[in-house]
Amino acid sequence: MPDDTPKPPRRDSMLPGRSSMAPPQSSEPPRNTITGRHSIVPRQSMVPRSSLPPEDSDADPENGQTFSERAVERTERTLERMATTVGELGRLVGSTLGLPGRQDDSGNVVVTRAPGAPAGIDHLTEHFEPPEPGKIRLRVIDICREHVETAWFDDVDSMLCTVKPSWSQLRWIDVDGLDAYVVSQLQHAFGFHTLAAEDVLHVPQRPRVDAYSDHLFVVARMFSWRDERLVSEQISMFMKPGLLVSFQELDEDVWNPIRDRLQFESSKLRECDASYLAYALLDATVDHCFPILERYGEMLDHLEDAVLTSSADNLLQEVHAIKRELTVLRKAVWPMREVIAELSREDQVLVSPMTRTYLRDVYQHCVQVIDILETFR
Numbered sequence: 231m232p233d234d235t236p237k238p239p240r241r242d243s244m245l246p247g248r249s250s251m252a253p254p255q256s257s258e259p260p261r262n263t264i265t266g267r268h269s270i271v272p273r274q275s276m277v278p279r280s281s282l283p284p285e286d287s288d289a290d291p292e293n294g295q296t297f298s299e300r301a302v303e304r305t306e307r308t309l310e311r312m313a314t315t316v317g318e319l320g321r322l323v324g325s326t327l328g329l330p331g332r333q334d335d336s337g338n339v340v341v342t343r344a345p346g347a348p349a350g351i352d353h354l355t356e357h358f359e360p361p362e363p364g365k366i367r368l369r370v371i372d373i374c375r376e377h378v379e380t381a382w383f384d385d386v387d388s389m390l391c392t393v394k395p396s397w398s399q400l401r402w403i404d405v406d407g408l409d410a411y412v413v414s415q416l417q418h419a420f421g422f423h424t425l426a427a428e429d430v431l432h433v434p435q436r437p438r439v440d441a442y443s444d445h446l447f448v449v450a451r452m453f454s455w456r457d458e459r460l461v462s463e464q465i466s467m468f469m470k471p472g473l474l475v476s477f478q479e480l481d482e483d484v485w486n487p488i489r490d491r492l493q494f495e496s497s498k499l500r501e502c503d504a505s506y507l508a509y510a511l512l513d514a515t516v517d518h519c520f521p522i523l524e525r526y527g528e529m530l531d532h533l534e535d536a537v538l539t540s541s542a543d544n545l546l547q548e549v550h551a552i553k554r555e556l557t558v559l560r561k562a563v564w565p566m567r568e569v570i571a572e573l574s575r576e577d578q579v580l581v582s583p584m585t586r587t588y589l590r591d592v593y594q595h596c597v598q599v600i601d602i603l604e605t606f607r
Contacts, residue, residue, distance in 0.1 A: 350424030351414055351431070358411040360387070366407040367481070371492065372398035373507075375500045378492050386412045390419050400504055402474045406481040408433065416475060422468050423447070430477050433464040437565040439572040445470040446580050448508065450569060451562035452483060452515050455522055460555045462562065465515065467508055469580060474504040476511065484518040485511055505573075505581040506588070512570065513592045519563060519599045526552065526606060553607070560603045567596040 347353075368383040374397050383389035394401055405412060410431055417427040426447035429435050440447040448467040453460060463479035488510050491497045499507060529552060537545055570593040572578075574586045581589075 349428065351410065351417070351428050352424050358414050360385070360411050361407075361409045366405065366409045366412050368412075369404040369406070371402040371404070371489070373400040373402065373492060373500055374398055376495075378500065380489075386415045390415065400472055400474070400507065402507060403476070404485075405475070405477045408477060408479055413477070420468065420470065420473065420475065421445070422475075426466075426468070430466045433479060434462070435464060435466075437562065437569050439569050441578070446573075446578070448512075448569065448573070450512060450515055450566060452478070453519060453522055453559065453562070454484065455525060460522070460558065462558060465511075467511070469504050469508050471580065472504060474507050484514050488514055502584065503582055505585040509573075509585050509588050509592065512566075513588070513595070516563075516566065516592055516595045516599065519559070522559070523599065523602050523606070526556065530606060556603055556606055560600070560607070563596060563599050563603065567593060567600065570596060 363384050366384070366386070368386060368389050370381045370383065370389060370392070372379045372381075372395055377397060379395070379398075381392070383392075389403075403416070405416075408431060413427050413430050416422065417424065422445060423440075423442050426440055426442070429447070429449065434451070435449045437450045438448075446467075446469040448469065450465050450467075452463050452465050454463075455461070461480075465479075465483075466477040468475040488499070488507075491510075492499050499510060533545070533548060533552070570589050573581055574589045574593065576586075578586075
């Protein structure tokens with residue numbers, strides 16, 4: 231007679247989610263059937279459903295927003311940041327192709343060179359018109375060991391009419407905004423090369439150093455975090471004995487600490503030449519990357535937590551937005567290392583030996599920033 235006594239179940243069938251006919255599990259990660267590479271099992275499947283954020287029913291007690299509303303808001307911010315980064319790439323293309331009548335972020339019309347046109351800006355001088363009063367501001371700082379004097383000008387012609395004080399050993403002219411007329415007037419007044427003056431207007435340029443017979447031309451990138459997005463602008467500097475002329479696209483910068491240091495009588499900025507002032511400006515520009523990188527580190531930590539505990543649909547967009555912004559940072563900081571190395575060369579007669587010593591410190595900061603960017607990528 232057949233035995234009707236129930237048999238105890240097999241131990242493998244008692245495990246939740248496993249069939250008695252399931253094959254033995256391998257400790258090796260599963261392979262992707264298309265690429266053949268190992269795929270990573272999402273850890274989200276190991277998180278209890280009760281620990282996931284609420285979907286639509288529960289509201290955020292802080293601002294009253296539901297999870298879907300917060301997701302939509304994050305998606306909009308992400309798309310705006312992505313559009314900003316794509317706009318930065320568009321500026322690169324526009325500068326390369328020389329699109330006529332292009333405007334920068336401040337609304338200034340930037341004169342560009344059409345393909346086949348003569349190099350420089352000398353042939354365009356007759357078309358330049360003075361900007362509207364107040365659109366371009368010039369800050370002139372005369373420096374010596376005993377005294378520092380600052381003056382503001384809204385008109386480049388009136389600034390050029392002022393005589394440099396006899397006690398001034400170093401004059402720093404800082405121009406907020408880009409305008410072809412202003413650049414042309416300063417170029418003719420101080421004898422800057424026309425090719426360098428052209429690159430002041432054709433933004434953005436790759437950071438570099440150009441040496442001419444009696445002056446140096448330096449291009450760098452300045453980054454800041456405004457309105458929850460990364461903002462980049464070009465800074466250009468002309469350096470001659472006793473003179474430093476700097477150009478900025480925007481009216482906000484990271485050089486206020488340098489100006490504050492000039493107010494102290496014991497500051498080395500009062501005792502040194504134009505090359506040391508240029509070093510201080512470049513050092514502040516590079517050092518300002520560290521708080522920006524710290525912010526990205528926090529963003530990546532939150533993003534990692536969100537990937538493991540959330541099912542939001544905009545996480546992939548956020549990843550791509552951060553990746554693009556880190557790429558913009560890397561493309562600007564990497565050639566900055568070459569700029570510092572070029573200024574540190576022994577044959578740069580306009581750079582003092584003491585400044586070369588300090589430039590080595592800036593070089594190490596550039597390397598450190600690049601290492602952090604590579605780690606984030």
